[in-house]
Amino acid sequence: MKFAVFVSGQGSNLQAIIEAVEKEEIKAELALVFSNRRKAFALQRAESAGIKTLFLDRRHYATPQSYDRDIVIHLKEAGIDFIVLAGYMKILSAFFVKKYPKKILNIHPSLLPSFKGARGIKDTFTYGAKVAGITIHFVDEKMDHGPIIMQESIKVSEKDTLETLEEKIHKIEHRIYPKAISLFVDGRLKAKGRKVEVVS
Numbered sequence: 001m002k003f004a005v006f007v008s009g010q011g012s013n014l015q016a017i018i019e020a021v022e023k024e025e026i027k028a029e030l031a032l033v034f035s036n037r038r039k040a041f042a043l044q045r046a047e048s049a050g051i052k053t054l055f056l057d058r059r060h061y062a063t064p065q066s067y068d069r070d071i072v073i074h075l076k077e078a079g080i081d082f083i084v085l086a087g088y089m090k091i092l093s094a095f096f097v098k099k100y101p102k103k104i105l106n107i108h109p110s111l112l113p114s115f116k117g118a119r120g121i122k123d124t125f126t127y128g129a130k131v132a133g134i135t136i137h138f139v140d141e142k143m144d145h146g147p148i149i150m151q152e153s154i155k156v157s158e159k160d161t162l163e164t165l166e167e168k169i170h171k172i173e174h175r176i177y178p179k180a181i182s183l184f185v186d187g188r189l190k191a192k193g194r195k196v197e198v199v200s
């Protein structure tokens with residue numbers, strides 16, 4: 001199986017995925033790293049690991065769909081079977097999602113359906129929530145909405161600052177995202193409606 005990781009920023013999750021592939025904890029080929037941001041540090045991480053990268057500039061496309069259509073062309077050329085979003089801060093069009101039904105995974109730094117959007121950790125923290133967390137889910141046509149694969153919670157202590165909470169959340173992300181991807185690759189995730197079962 002070949003997969004692509006979509007990124008927009010730092011790429012710390014990408015790094016964890018690269019290492020899991022190298023250790024064969026994920027038994028699939030990471031064939032492409034795609035970014036909508038030319039300056040994403042994640043692209044440098046991919047290049048250092050010898051992984052093919054692709055950047056497409058949204059400003060050169062008339063609509064979100066025409067942008068996504070071009071991405072799909074590249075994915076098909078590269079023989080990509082599934083996609084992992086790792087800090088990809090752009091909403092995929094319905095056109096794109098329909099091309100890869102239940103074949104796009106996303107990680108979001110909150111316990112969905114709470115605190116959707118681009119600032120999951122900050123919104124959890126400033127809301128004063130006592131519990132924070134991470135959600136890994138299949139992507140459907142609504143933002144931060146698809147069937148949940150895995151969630152992990154963590155208590156927010158009174159001593160936590162936004163920075164310490166971010167650090168704790170990222171640490172959990174780096175541990176559990178490779179595991180979820182591995183379950184997917186091994187065919188162990190069975191989705192029925194909103195329920196995702198892990199089978200042995």
Ligand code: GAR
Nearest residue numbers: 009010011012013087107108109117
């Ligand atoms: C991660 O915390 C990820 O959960 C979040 O962006 C960060 C990317 O960090 N994704 C979202 O908020 C998606 N809505 P990274 O670039 O260091 O992996």
